[in-house]
Every structure is written in structure tokens, then in C-alpha cells.
Amino acid sequence: MKDGPDIARIAALIGDPARANMLTALMSGKALTATELSQEAGITLQTASSHLAKLGAGGLLMPRKQGRHKYFSLANDEVAHVLEALMGLAAGSGHLRTRTGPRDEELRKARVCYNHLAGHMGIQMYDSFLRQGFLDIGTEGLTLTKTGASFVRDFGIDLDGLTAKKSPLCRECLDWSERRSHLAGSLGRALLAQMENLSWAKRIPESRIVRFTKAGQTEFDATFQR
Amino acid sequence: MKDGPDIARIAALIGDPARANMLTALMSGKALTATELSQEAGITLQTASSHLAKLGAGGLLMPRKQGRHKYFSLANDEVAHVLEALMGLAAGSGHLRTRTGPRDEELRKARVCYNHLAGHMGIQMYDSFLRQGFLDIGTEGLTLTKTGASFVRDFGIDLDGLTAKKSPLCRECLDWSERRSHLAGSLGRALLAQMENLSWAKRIPESRIVRFTKAGQTEFDATFQR
DNA sequence: TTCATAGTTCGACCGTAGTCGAAGCATTTG
DNA sequence: CAAATGCTTCGACTACGGTCGAACTATGAA
Numbered sequence: 001m002k003d004g005p006d007i008a009r010i011a012a013l014i015g016d017p018a019r020a021n022m023l024t025a026l027m028s029g030k031a032l033t034a035t036e037l038s039q040e041a042g043i044t045l046q047t048a049s050s051h052l053a054k055l056g057a058g059g060l061l062m063p064r065k066q067g068r069h070k071y072f073s074l075a076n077d078e079v080a081h082v083l084e085a086l087m088g089l090a091a092g093s094g095h096l097r098t099r100t101g102p103r104d105e106e107l108r109k110a111r112v113c114y115n116h117l118a119g120h121m122g123i124q125m126y127d128s129f130l131r132q133g134f135l136d137i138g139t140e141g142l143t144l145t146k147t148g149a150s151f152v153r154d155f156g157i158d159l160d161g162l163t164a165k166k167s168p169l170c171r172e173c174l175d176w177s178e179r180r181s182h183l184a185g186s187l188g189r190a191l192l193a194q195m196e197n198l199s200w201a202k203r204i205p206e207s208r209i210v211r212f213t214k215a216g217q218t219e220f221d222a223t224f225q226r
Numbered sequence: 227m228k229d230g231p232d233i234a235r236i237a238a239l240i241g242d243p244a245r246a247n248m249l250t251a252l253m254s255g256k257a258l259t260a261t262e263l264s265q266e267a268g269i270t271l272q273t274a275s276s277h278l279a280k281l282g283a284g285g286l287l288m289p290r291k292q293g294r295h296k297y298f299s300l301a302n303d304e305v306a307h308v309l310e311a312l313m314g315l316a317a318g319s320g321h322l323r324t325r326t327g328p329r330d331e332e333l334r335k336a337r338v339c340y341n342h343l344a345g346h347m348g349i350q351m352y353d354s355f356l357r358q359g360f361l362d363i364g365t366e367g368l369t370l371t372k373t374g375a376s377f378v379r380d381f382g383i384d385l386d387g388l389t390a391k392k393s394p395l396c397r398e399c400l401d402w403s404e405r406r407s408h409l410a411g412s413l414g415r416a417l418l419a420q421m422e423n424l425s426w427a428k429r430i431p432e433s434r435i436v437r438f439t440k441a442g443q444t445e446f447d448a449t450f451q452r
Numbered sequence: 453t454t455c456a457t458a459g460t461t462c463g464a465c466c467g468t469a470g471t472c473g474a475a476g477c478a479t480t481t482g
Numbered sequence: 483c484a485a486a487t488g489c490t491t492c493g494a495c496t497a498c499g500g501t502c503g504a505a506c507t508a509t510g511a512a
Contacts, residue, residue, distance in 0.1 A: 007312040008246035015238030068458050068509040082311045086233040089304050294479040
């Protein structure tokens, strides 16, 4: 009776309407909180919590704790592939709905997150690092590549000083507004500090907004938009 | 709450262990009877019947009645694709088990089925027709193409005589031993009759075996094996 | 510190769906 | 025709799992 891979187990996980709704909501690629997902599915938070625990245990979801929020995203591409295949079979075209965070335009664009750069520009920088091969996504956590190290040094950062400390150099941080990962860790903090040093930007007091100068914006784009 | 394509519905269908076992058994591409599938799933025939009805209504299975048997196969490639994706996610490599029909070697090779050719050679001819574009699989049933018609005429069959009758010219028939479709209908019967006319083969009395002569076999291979 | 918000755990309720025995059709075989 | 085989339908039982209220923990804000 036992047919090797237990397709019934995961199909049953997807087979509950509430869970299916959560999973399809996550197909956008963005991470959502438990509360948002509960609304997405039309169920209470308690019920959602139980569902999310099951999906996590089943290997379909990747939960990440961020402060007092818990963000969920699809565990990997294969999960998305299965969902897409199911959508195809279920005929009709796939809908996606999402509903994301901060209202303030400036906050969305660039803000401080534990002293590193977050928001659209944070994502922009992170993507640029990945594109240029400055960062390597290993089994557990990010590492700075050789080319990445030399770039960072050229940018004016005391890399040796950072690595001397015990706090992690590179970490992924889930962006609030963009709902994607960006660069955190001591390197992330140092990069933002250096941008402030170079007078590219400054923090607006009494808020988390990071406001770039016109020149600073140009420099940033030239440096990180390739 | 309603997310367009109802992936939960079909995922739930696959999500039951008994149904999942039946579906994986059908991944071989061969059609299986309700009884065989019930054994495959380790449940009684009554329960299996209910499951199979649901899978049919859900569009995952294609049932075909053949005498007092009912054969089930996956409805289409997309279903197989979903199952394969699920197997991938469920990790581990997929097992397949099957258990097919007739014992007698000669019967498996070539036999009569409602006066048309069945068994391995029947499949061979059917595949050859499809490969050469003699048959066209439309929305409902097979049709003979122009090139197919001229081939058939060259083979010595009175095609006009056949089309004059009201019984269907081409029909699919599910092969007992191969568990795949082959050509039935009046054309199928005429083709077998012509092979007997040409002394390629003759029927063995008191059985359904069709025995080809050595020369007939050679001719058949030359004609239908491309 | 206290309060508010996000999420988890516990317990109880309820419904749905899987299961099988028994009886009923349908088709083939003798 | 009767008997046998393959499958379906009906009905009853059972259990698993989804659901929510209430209480609890953890993190952040005032």
C-alpha cells in the first residue's frame, strides 16, 4: 500500500480551503504575517495559527520571526511549482491578491531598520549585490564573496574592523514594505553609516525615514542600480 | 475569499491516501479496473467505487466501460504532471506498481476483439496510423484523414462501402493486455478481415488468438512498423 | 512599569467524509 | 434460462480534523 513518496500528505495539506487560500496568497512571492493570512483565508487567528503550524511542519512554508510579527513565505520554488500546476488543472486563470504595508511613501522608499537600510532602496542595493556576485547564499546565511569584499573596501568600509567583532557580518532581513529580503548584519549597518558619512542621505529625526539628497540619490543609483 | 481556480478542491481529491494510491498506480499510463484499483489502495470495492466516482467527477480520471469491466486512466497529461510535481515535493523517488492481464503469450501478441485486431500488434498498428497522420483525434472520437483514406484504399479496402453504413468508421477500443487504445470500428474490422484475405494471418478456432504466418508477420511489420 | 498588539495553546463542539455490509443492477458465461 | 462476475447504491457507523472562545506568552510602545 505504501507508495514511496507520500503525495497524499502534502496534497491533503493543500486540500483544505483555508490553507489553499493562504498558499495562493503567498504565490505573489511576498511574505505575509499570520494575521494577514488569517484574513486572507477568512478565519480567525487561532485557526490560522494551527494551519500555519501544519504547513510549516509539512515543509510547505518558511516562517521567519521578525520582532513581534511572524512572516510566512513559500518554502521554495518547488512548492510554488506544485501550486501553479494545481491552478492549471483547476482551470480558470489564477487570481492573486495582496495587501501590503506602510502608507507613507517616504517610508516605503528608504527607511532605517535596526540601523540598516530598508525599503525600496534597500532591496535595490541587495539585488545589486546579488547580481554582481558580491553575496553568496549558502546553506545557512549569507557570505561576502571576494569581489564583494573588495567592493566594500573601495566603498570606504573598514571590513577588517567588522569581521573582528563577533556579530554576524551579513544577514538577511525581511523587508516590511517590500516583503522581500534585504541586507542586514553589521555590514548592512556599516553601509548605511557610510552613506551618511558621504552625505548621500540623512535620517529624519522622530521617524525612521532616510532622506537622500539629490546628489546622493544619483550616486546611489550609479553605484547600486546595475 | 474565493481565489479563482479552486485548487483546494482537487488537492483534497488527491489528498486522501486511498485515492492517492490509486492515482499513483495509474501513473504507469495503463488503465486499471475498479477492482484492481481497490486492491492497489487496500480498500473494499464499494469504497473504491465511491472514490473513483469522485475522481471522475473531479475531472482527474477518464473512465471507460468495456464489457462488464470499467477501466480507469488519468484524464490527461496535466493530471500526471501535477502528480509528478507532488511526488517531487514529497521527496523520495516515486514507486510504481502495476499488475496486468492475460497470461497467454499468444493472446497478448495478437487476438480478436469484437472482430478487430487487438493485443500488441493492434497497438502497433494503431500507433503507426497515428504517427503517419492517418488518424486524427478530434474532440469526440477518431476520424480518418485524407492520407489515411488513400492508404486504406491502397490496402485494398472498400472505404466507400464502409462509410455507406451507419456504424462508426473509427473508434477507440481499450486493449485488454496492453491497457491502451487501439483502433476499433468498422474500419478496424475491415483491416483485420483484409489481413485474413491476404493470408497474413488466420484466427485460431475456439480461442481469440490471431496467428500470423511468417510472411504475414514480415508484411505486417513492413507496413505498420514505421 | 503598564498597556497594546501578535501569536500560541488548550479545550470543546460539530460536521464532513471515509469505511464497510448488504442489497441491487448490468453484463457475460454456461 | 440460471449462475457468476464486476460494479454501484444505500445506510449506518466512526473518527479525524476544522473551527472558535478563552486563557496564556512574547514583543514592542508609552
